[in-house]
Amino acid sequence: MKIKNxxxxxxYCVLDHPYVSVVDINLTTxxxxxxxxxxxxxxLMKKEQIKNETNSxxxxxxxxxxxxxxxxxxxxxxxxxxxxxxxxxxFEVLExxxxxxxxxxxxxxxxxxxxxxxxxxxxxxxxxxxxxxxxDSFNPETHNRIRGVETAFENAIHGIKILVENQIPVxxxxxxxxxNYQDLANVVRNADALGVSSVNFVPIITxxxxxxxxxxxxxEELNPKPDHMRFLDDEFNEILKFERDHAIxxxxxxxxxWLQHYITFHAHQAPDSDFFxxxxxxxxxxxxxxxxxxxxxxxxxxxxxxxxxxxxxHDNPNRSLVDVWxxxxxxxxxxxxxxxxPEQCHGCYGPHSMNILLSTIKYPFSNRxxxxxxxxxxxxxxxx
Ligand SMILES: C[S@@+](CC[C@H](N)C(=O)[O-])C[C@H]1O[C@@H](n2cnc3c(N)ncnc32)[C@H](O)[C@@H]1O
Ligand code: SF4
Numbered sequence: 001m002k003i004k005n006x007x008x009x010x011x012y013c014v015l016d017h018p019y020v021s022v023v024d025i026n027l028t029t030x031x032x033x034x035x036x037x038x039x040x041x042x043x044l045m046k047k048e049q050i051k052n053e054t055n056s057x058x059x060x061x062x063x064x065x066x067x068x069x070x071x072x073x074x075x076x077x078x079x080x081x082x083x084x085x086x087x088x089x090x091f092e093v094l095e096x097x098x099x100x101x102x103x104x105x106x107x108x109x110x111x112x113x114x115x116x117x118x119x120x121x122x123x124x125x126x127x128x129x130x131x132x133x134x135x136d137s138f139n140p141e142t143h144n145r146i147r148g149v150e151t152a153f154e155n156a157i158h159g160i161k162i163l164v165e166n167q168i169p170v171x172x173x174x175x176x177x178x179x180n181y182q183d184l185a186n187v188v189r190n191a192d193a194l195g196v197s198s199v200n201f202v203p204i205i206t207x208x209x210x211x212x213x214x215x216x217x218x219x220e221e222l223n224p225k226p227d228h229m230r231f232l233d234d235e236f237n238e239i240l241k242f243e244r245d246h247a248i249x250x251x252x253x254x255x256x257x258w259l260q261h262y263i264t265f266h267a268h269q270a271p272d273s274d275f276f277x278x279x280x281x282x283x284x285x286x287x288x289x290x291x292x293x294x295x296x297x298x299x300x301x302x303x304x305x306x307x308x309x310x311x312x313x314h315d316n317p318n319r320s321l322v323d324v325w326x327x328x329x330x331x332x333x334x335x336x337x338x339x340x341x342p343e344q345c346h347g348c349y350g351p352h353s354m355n356i357l358l359s360t361i362k363y364p365f366s367n368r369x370x371x372x373x374x375x376x377x378x379x380x381x382x383x384x
Contacts, residue, residue: 014362018290018329020322022076023069024305026297027057027087029210033109034148037175037204037222039213040082041148046213055298059089061313063096065295068321070100074293080107082297085116091123098127107132107173111152113159121166130169132200133160137180138190146179157194164195172199176259181224182231185238192248199250203262207347210296211308215347220266229260257377258352265352282366284341284351285359289333293325303329306344 035041069077077097084090084106097104106124110133116124124131133156137143140153147153163170172191176184184201191199204223208215216222224232239252261280288294288304295301299312301324309328313321332342345351351359360367360374 014358016333018322018326020072020074020293020325021291022078023065023074023293023295023321024078024080025057025062025065025295026081026305027062027079027084027090027093028082029297030086031081031083031109032086032111032149033083033152036146036148036179037177037216037219039208039210039216042216044208044214044216045210055312055314057295057297057299059092061299062089062093065313065321066093066097066100072320072322075101076103076105077101078105078107083109083111085112091120094123094127094129098129102128103130104128105130105132107134108159109134109147109152110156110159111149112155113162114155116162121162121168124163124168125166130171131163132171132173133163134175135160135172135187135191136174136177137183138186139180139183142180142183146175146177160194160196170196172196174199174201176201176203176224176232177222178224178228181228182235184232184235185242188239188242188248188250192242192246196248198248201251201255203259203349205306205348206266207306207344209305211302211306211344220347223263223266226260226264226267229263232259254353258349258356262349262352280352280356280370281359282369283339283359283363284345284355285336285362286345286350286355287358288350289329289336293321301325301328303332304344304348306348307332307342 029040029045031038031040033041034043039045066077068074079090079093081087085108087093090106094104094106104127106129108131113131113133135143135156136146143153143156144150160170160172172187174180174184174187180187188199204219206215206220206223233256236252236256239250242248243250243252258280286304292304293301294303294305295313296305299314300309301311301313301321302309311324311328313324315324319327335342356370357374360370364371
């Protein structure tokens, strides 16, 4: 995201005035993986939610959303799911979106990329589509075990090679878990060798990824433990060293600042603990609620993908997408201002990462303990 947009979002959020920069759409709830950390993969989404074609998004809905984005000058569209390449009209959506939008991203497990036709690959290229490919390890057994499918690794790697050969920008997203925490530097080294532009590491979100769907039981136990932090630190230092001499970029310098807090929090979380007070923030404001519209596969417009909404794009065709989204967010924005945080925030890494700066700017007095740290980091960055 451009620095100008980041500044605008911060400004508007502090002033309580939403500024949408991204629309995320779950095209489908179907998937061809069985990931250990995902409710779809673990079969927790009810059958009717997976198969229900009657209230699922269709091409006309998607064209309407894209038209709305065009009218409101929302620049970025992210398509995900489930597995977005299982949505039958994904290429029509891409074609239509590309006439209006310059920034389109698809997040995929890569399974179907080797099966795309030459013309579909050409379309990805012509529409300047970026691909974020989920890859958790360059050890085939580890990746396949996490993803529950024996051919996951070979398809993902084949997919990356096809994308790179065709000069389609590809980034890797790696979920850090108990299974791969000692394997992370290897991801960056191999990704660089394949021509991938960046690797983004995230810990496991322990709330359900899909609102209205029961979370995987004891999901937090899939995150590495505090004892593992020293191994993670070794991996991170190796990655930072590698990054200095190579083209590939990662989010490790940012991650190093907050991952330990997230892992510690999840290791010690008591049901009634209030981490905003015990850990990082005294008062929280969430960037997503002011800058990102989330639409699930049934057309529900959510405040964020973890928080449910019953308002859909179908309810009132005369209402703009941004209006629908503001209605969907009003209650939760108000609750947060009153320091009443939804339980889903406890299972999200957002409060530990991107929201720290924003919350400190918005509530400098309450969050004053964070200010010296930020000043130190800013000075260090300016010196570099
Ligand atoms: C829900 S998936 C949908 C797109 C596609 N099926 C895929 O796996 O890339 C989007 C991203 O979220 C990641 N993800 C899934 N469950 C997660 C969790 N519990 N915590 C953090 N990231 C998760 C996936 O690895 C993937 O990179
Ligand atoms: S993370 Fe993606 S690939 Fe894995 S089960 Fe969930 S939706 Fe499917």
